[in-house]
Amino acid sequence: MTWRVPLSDVNLDSAEIDAVVAVMRSGWLTMGSITQAFEQEFAAFTGSKHALAVTNGTAALHLACLALDLGPGDEVILPSLTFVASANAIRYTGATPVFADIESTDWLCLSPEAVRAAITPQTKAIMVVHYAGYPCDMPTILEIARQHHLVVIEDAAHAVGAALEGKALGTWGDVGCFSFFGNKNLTTGEGGMLLTQDDQLAEKLQRLRSHGMTTLTWDRARGHASTYDVVALGYNYRIDDLRSALGRVQLQKIPAGNARRESAVRLYRELLAAQTPEVAIPFAQARGQSSYHIMPVLLPEGSNNLRFIEAMKARGIQVSWHYPPVHTFSIYQFSSLPRVEDLKITEEVSSREVTLPLYPTISDDQIAWVVQAVKESLFL
Numbered sequence: 001m002t003w004r005v006p007l008s009d010v011n012l013d014s015a016e017i018d019a020v021v022a023v024m025r026s027g028w029l030t031m032g033s034i035t036q037a038f039e040q041e042f043a044a045f046t047g048s049k050h051a052l053a054v055t056n057g058t059a060a061l062h063l064a065c066l067a068l069d070l071g072p073g074d075e076v077i078l079p080s081l082t083f084v085a086s087a088n089a090i091r092y093t094g095a096t097p098v099f100a101d102i103e104s105t106d107w108l109c110l111s112p113e114a115v116r117a118a119i120t121p122q123t124k125a126i127m128v129v130h131y132a133g134y135p136c137d138m139p140t141i142l143e144i145a146r147q148h149h150l151v152v153i154e155d156a157a158h159a160v161g162a163a164l165e166g167k168a169l170g171t172w173g174d175v176g177c178f179s180f181f182g183n184k185n186l187t188t189g190e191g192g193m194l195l196t197q198d199d200q201l202a203e204k205l206q207r208l209r210s211h212g213m214t215t216l217t218w219d220r221a222r223g224h225a226s227t228y229d230v231v232a233l234g235y236n237y238r239i240d241d242l243r244s245a246l247g248r249v250q251l252q253k254i255p256a257g258n259a260r261r262e263s264a265v266r267l268y269r270e271l272l273a274a275q276t277p278e279v280a281i282p283f284a285q286a287r288g289q290s291s292y293h294i295m296p297v298l299l300p301e302g303s304n305n306l307r308f309i310e311a312m313k314a315r316g317i318q319v320s321w322h323y324p325p326v327h328t329f330s331i332y333q334f335s336s337l338p339r340v341e342d343l344k345i346t347e348e349v350s351s352r353e354v355t356l357p358l359y360p361t362i363s364d365d366q367i368a369w370v371v372q373a374v375k376e377s378l379f380l
């Protein structure tokens, strides 16, 4: 179906097409000099010491868990209000996800207090999710991690271009993980990036990305190495130069794209406050710089968000739900899930949350249509 206003839209033009075609003409398609350039540019953009491109955001999270030695018997505390990939990546290693609540109905990120309450002798890591691109309380999370000797993984899939205290999200924890899926602020179709400030972790992540091999095809093609050893049980989580070429162009568009997202969010806030004051708009407090990945709102208590989504659809407007909580999925209701912490705020937010359209090319008129449709769909 064609939407009057889709949920999100890619921002691609001839610059991306030219960059991809140039890679095809170059004769070197997989992880080579263009991927290295993408990594260097992403590292510079985030102020990170290391950046490693991978095949998708889930692979980034999986490698982060592996490189931090998570495994059976280890518990990892994370929010349930996230995409299922965050929790799955933990389970791939045999470690156990332990879901903790979010801060409040205003700030939909992992609550440091809830983290503290969920710590046991088995706890090994905290995985934060910068929901919608708004920063978690990283200073407090890092303090808790330091006190309890835990490692910190940032799921920064929403957070390209976001920062707290001037420091890029994804560079606060031990490893930061980004996704470049088709609906993310920076897209390569499928793709992802790992950030770390630790040389040893970077080396480990690099090896695990490519079968645990000590040298790469690229190094051998350049005559830098002629053989290799395999020193870990790694994966093929490499990206290719076609996607990296796309990513380099997309990275240049982030400042302007995120700025337009910000002004669109400001307009949404004004129009919604004036026309539908019953709708709550999270992230009202000021904390850091968001990347404004999505536009979550909370319907009045007792509303049915799925019925609302259908009413918006009838008006040509695509609305989504971020997220059905992970702990409610069938595969997460399994018996060995040790315990579900008190997730009252998560459950309340999730039952009332809907995500309105937001993307850099959205027009002010489209935002006005969305708000009008929200008004009409609220009490159906």
Ligand SMILES: *Cc1c(COP(=O)(O)O)cnc(C)c1O
Pocket (backbone or CB within 6 Å): 056, 057, 058, 059, 082, 083, 085, 086, 129, 155, 157, 158, 178, 179, 180, 181, 190, 191, 192
């Ligand atoms: C998109 C996303 C992921 C997964 O990234 P993929 O690139 O799709 O594998 C993980 N966590 C969150 C919060 C996401 O939004």
